[in-house]
Amino acid sequence: MKKRLAILLFYVLLLAAWQGVFSAGLLPKYAWPSPLMVAEKLRELAADGILWPSVKATLLRMFLGFGISALIGLTFGMLMGTNSFIYQALRSLFLGLQTLPSVAWVPISLLIFGLKDEGIYFVIIMSSVSAVAISAADGICNIPPLYLRAAQTLGTPWHAMGYRVILPAALPSLVTGIKLGWTLGWHGAVAAELIKSSIGLGFLLHMGRELNDVSQVIGIMLVTIFIGLLVDRFVFGKIEHRIRRQWGLVSS
Amino acid sequence: MTANAPAEKDSRLSLVAVSKVFRTDSQEVEALHSINLDVRDGEFVVVVGESGCGKTTLLNLVAGLDRPTAGRITSGGCPVAGPGRDRMMMFQEPALFPWLNVIENVTFGLHYLYHLSAAERRERARFYLDMVQLSPFEKARIHELSGGMKQRVALARALAPDPEVILFDEPFGSLDALTRERFYAQLQDVFARTRRTGVFVTHNVREAACLGDRVIVLTSRPGRIRTIVPIPLPRPRDFYDPEVSKLASHILGELRGRGGAAE
Numbered sequence: 001m002k003k004r005l006a007i008l009l010f011y012v013l014l015l016a017a018w019q020g021v022f023s024a025g026l027l028p029k030y031a032w033p034s035p036l037m038v039a040e041k042l043r044e045l046a047a048d049g050i051l052w053p054s055v056k057a058t059l060l061r062m063f064l065g066f067g068i069s070a071l072i073g074l075t076f077g078m079l080m081g082t083n084s085f086i087y088q089a090l091r092s093l094f095l096g097l098q099t100l101p102s103v104a105w106v107p108i109s110l111l112i113f114g115l116k117d118e119g120i121y122f123v124i125i126m127s128s129v130s131a132v133a134i135s136a137a138d139g140i141c142n143i144p145p146l147y148l149r150a151a152q153t154l155g156t157p158w159h160a161m162g163y164r165v166i167l168p169a170a171l172p173s174l175v176t177g178i179k180l181g182w183t184l185g186w187h188g189a190v191a192a193e194l195i196k197s198s199i200g201l202g203f204l205l206h207m208g209r210e211l212n213d214v215s216q217v218i219g220i221m222l223v224t225i226f227i228g229l230l231v232d233r234f235v236f237g238k239i240e241h242r243i244r245r246q247w248g249l250v251s252s
Numbered sequence: 253m254t255a256n257a258p259a260e261k262d263s264r265l266s267l268v269a270v271s272k273v274f275r276t277d278s279q280e281v282e283a284l285h286s287i288n289l290d291v292r293d294g295e296f297v298v299v300v301g302e303s304g305c306g307k308t309t310l311l312n313l314v315a316g317l318d319r320p321t322a323g324r325i326t327s328g329g330c331p332v333a334g335p336g337r338d339r340m341m342m343f344q345e346p347a348l349f350p351w352l353n354v355i356e357n358v359t360f361g362l363h364y365l366y367h368l369s370a371a372e373r374r375e376r377a378r379f380y381l382d383m384v385q386l387s388p389f390e391k392a393r394i395h396e397l398s399g400g401m402k403q404r405v406a407l408a409r410a411l412a413p414d415p416e417v418i419l420f421d422e423p424f425g426s427l428d429a430l431t432r433e434r435f436y437a438q439l440q441d442v443f444a445r446t447r448r449t450g451v452f453v454t455h456n457v458r459e460a461a462c463l464g465d466r467v468i469v470l471t472s473r474p475g476r477i478r479t480i481v482p483i484p485l486p487r488p489r490d491f492y493d494p495e496v497s498k499l500a501s502h503i504l505g506e507l508r509g510r511g512g513a514a515e
Contacts (some may be wrong), residue, residue, distance in 0.1 A: 150347035151314055153335045154361035155413065164363070168351040245351045248395020 023086075025143070033215040038222070041215035055227065058189055058200040061117075065124030066185040070178055073129045077177070079135020081166070087137055094130040100186035102127035106195050120192040120200075127188030128181035135177020139170035172243055179236035186228050256326055263290040264416060264449045265314060270323035271474075272309050278328065283309045285474035286323070288333070293416070296443060296450040298464030300457055300503060306475030307453040311419050314451060315341045328416060334471065338360070340410035341419040344426065346402035348394045355390040361413040380408040383442055400431035404438070411446065420452040433491045436462050440488045461500040462491050469506045479506050 015035055021027060022034040033041075045051040076094075080087040105123045113119035143166060151165045167174075193202025201224050208216030244250045256447050258351035272284040283306040285466040289298050301307045312318040313325060316334040326331040327339055340361070348357050362368055368376070381387050394402065403423055410418050424432045440463065443450060454460055460467045467481040485495050 084319060146343060146345055146347045147349060149317060150341075150343065150349075151360070152317065153339070153341040154409070155335070155337045156360075157362050157364070160364075165349070168349070171351060246393055 019223070025089045030212060030214055038219045041213070042219040042223070045204070045216065045219070054200050055206050057197075057222065058193065059227070061120055061193075061200065062124065062182075062185060062189050065121040065189065066128060069125040069128045069185060070123070070132055070181060072125065073132025073181060074136050074174065074201055076129075076133040077174075078166075079148065080133065080137035080138065081140025081170070087141065088116070089138065091134060094134050097126070098130040098134070102184060103191040105188065106164065106192055110196060115196050117197075120189060122225075123188040123192035124185045128185035131184055132177045132181040135173050135180065139173025139177070140166055142173070143169040151167055172240075172247060172249065175236065175240045175243055178231065178250070179229060179240060182236060183228065183232060186231075187225075190224055256306045258328050264293045264295070264328060265289070265291040265451070266326045267314070267325050270310075270313065270320045270325060272306065272318070273321045276461060282474035283376065283387045284313075284320075285476045287475070287477060289468065289477065291449060291451060293449055294447050295467060296452065296463060296465045298452045298454060298460040298466070299470060299476060300454055300460045300505070300507060301470030302455060302472050305470045305472040307455075307470055308421055309419050310470075310475065311341070313450065314340055314417075315419050317341075337365075337413050339417045339419060340413060340414050340415040342403070342406050342410050342421065342423040343425050344422050346399075346406040348402055348405055348409070350394045352394075353390070354386065354392050354394070354397070357394070357405055358412050361409060365413065377408070377412055380411045381405075383411070383445070384438065398431075400435065401405045403427065403435065407439070407442070411442070411448070415448070417449045417451065420450065420454075422454050424454075429467075432459075436491050437488060439463065444487065457503040458491065458500040460495075460503055462489050462498045467499075467503055469503060481506065 018035055019122070021033055026032075042051065076090060080090050082178045095208065105126045106119075109119040109122045109126075113122060147165055147169050148161065151161065156164050189200075193200035194206050195202075201220055204220045205217055205224075208214070208220060221246040241250070267287050267289040269440075270284060270287040271282065274283055281504075287310065294428065299307045299310060306383065309318065313320050314327075314332065316332050316336060316339065349360065352360065355374065355377050358381060359373045362373040362376065365373075365495045378387065378390065379388055382406055386401060386404055386408065389397065389401065394405075397405065407421070422433055436459070452460075452463055454473075461483055464483050467483060469478045469481065470476065471478045481499065483499055485493070485499070489496055
């Protein structure tokens with residue numbers, strides 16, 4: 001309770017500082033709006049029926065794009081987890097790709113797909129697939145061999161090892177990988193929309209800059225943070241915590 | 253009962269001239285040398301030896317997790333070609349699956365017994381959980397159990413598929429003394445009730461004298477059968493019974509004596 005109060009106090013102070021900079025006129029108005037101006041702009045965007053369709057568009061792209069990415073990543077991860085040659089070869093490749101910022105996939109996506117929506121899916125997939133694949137592969141490689149031997153003596157045929165032992169045993173790291181992949185994919189989605197879309201959170205950011213409307217830019221940034229956190233904490237975070245508690249990896 | 257005269261048909265387990273050589277790039281290590289052993293139905297055989305004498309290797313061969321370099325192993329007259337439901341194994345670690353709760357761990361080995369319905373599997377798992385006195389914990393998560401309870405779940409899991417033979421690879425090594433001693437009584441009780449055959453590997457001579465109908469003493473590097481000590485004491489046996497102690501020191505003498513571990 002005390003901790004929550006402290007966090008609340010911190011954000012109140014942060015807002016006050018924001019307002020303070022505005023009131024003192026340290027920065028020009030076109031670059032530094034007040035919190036109220038941002039709130040008013042968001043209300044306006046919502047009332048005009050612009051905000052929600054944009055949020056929905058970005059989320060839908062993420063569900064489809066990241067869904068495909070997770071499937072591809074898990075498949076590669078499983079291949080890597082079962083064969084040490086594939087593991088070594090692909091791990092170095094994926095680690096390399098992971099160092100690339102999401103937005104660096106946008107130019108190549110423009111060249112391949114033009115302004116079509118497929119390009120956004122491409123950026124989402126390329127930004128997130130490495131993280132999912134690496135976590136899945138590491139999760140499988142770190143399964144104690146004893147589990148496999150025990151399952152073997154208990155009559156589990158080889159073809160059933162995958163879903164009876166390997167997948168459930170690697171589940172905690174699979175979920176961690178998917179959670180990380182989601183965040184990276186989210187970065188990619190907004191980055192791609194910024195440049196090549198007519199709807200979505202990234203597009204609203206772009207529009208805000210075009211219109212020199214700093215309230216919209218900051219407002220959409222806040223919405224992007226908020227939704228990213230919401231999915232991270234309340235969807236994947238909850239699933240992750242639940243699994244870790246069942247396994248006894250955290251105290252409940 | 254001696255080690256020779258392999259009467260493969262009458263015995264539950266039979267090992268004939270079994271050897272195992274491990275090859276690495278630079279060297280060959282003979283872990284087991286020409287082991288002959290017959291285990292009768294319902295018999296509890298304990299294999300003792302120092303660390304590295306190949307006793308775990310012997311167990312892995314019988315379990316079908318590894319193949320002998322030479323010789324043959326039969327279980328119930330059939331050659332051992334891999335793991336089978338007639339031979340269940342308990343490991344040094346409980347090896348329970350943390351993604352399943354207690355009863356799901358016990359039913360794990362029943363999954364491919366297609367003649368059993370889900371309800372029958374549960375019923376059977378409950379029967380064995382009751383036998384190891386863990387009925388109240390069937391819904392518990394694995395990490396909520398103590399070390400001794402985990403090994404009891406592992407025992408129930410090994411019993412559930414109705415194997416003829418249960419193989420034990422030093423299953424009490426990581427338990428504290430009190431828990432371990434309680435387990436000896438429980439294990440004897442379970443085997444008296446279920447009439448299963450047991451092969452138990454340990455380096456603890458007192459444990460061997462307390463649990464075994466016969467104790468196989470292995471030499472080290474390569475592992476050979478030095479001698480077989482019959483334990484003609486009535487059951488259930490107490491770990492601190494003076495007769496058990498006497499036989500334990502006899503086994504220890506055999507283990508150390510006549511040249512000892514040549515190192």
